[in-house]
Amino acid sequence: MLRVDIEKQLGEFSLSANFTGEGRVIGLFGASGAGKTSLVNMIAGLLRPDRGTIVIDGETVDDTVAGLHIPTWRRRIGYVFQDARLFPHLDVAQNLDYGRQMNRLAPDPAQHKRVIDLLDIGALQGRRPGKLSGGERQRVALGRALLSK
Known part of the structure; x- marks a missing residue:
């Protein structure tokens, strides 16, 4: 479940959003900008x-x-940036495993195979x-997010 009721001023642009999503996947669409x-x-x-x-x-x-703001790393959210943001010094396998390692998750070979096959x-x-x-790059970034749970 996701509940959002926020306002943010970004220069001349004013953002206001108020919605609740009950699903595990929520689509967000709109015009550029x-x-x-x-x-x-x-x-x-x-x-x-x-x-x-x-x-x-x-x-x-x-x-x-x-005055509450939980830091990004404690929100347990997989985020796939538009530009994928993969680590250039790591190969695909290492990029995929990065989120699992950072979250101190035990290896799950079956889940790893499912994501790679998917x-x-x-x-x-x-x-x-x-x-x-x-x-x-987008698919690898999505895999990294999924494998970081």
Whole structure:
């Protein structure tokens, strides 16, 4: 469950959002410049709202009245940036495993195989991000987010 009731002033642009999503996957769409990325950055904790609250799975992660702002790394959110943001010095296999290691999760070979098969990235394991197409980088970044739980 995701509950958002926020406002944010970004230069001349004013963002206001108020919604509740009950699903595990929520789609966000709108015109270019509508504030989608800014909203996602607030949900992820990369940007603080000027006013309001954000609640994820019953846990309040932002509450401007109470002065509460849970840091990004404690929100347990997988975020796939538009530019994938893979580590260029790591190969695909190492990039995929990064989130699991950072979250101190035990290896789960079955889940690892499911994600690799789902995203069709098995043949990419030894390649570095600089040798991947844009779509391949996106799939690897999505795999890293999924494997970090």
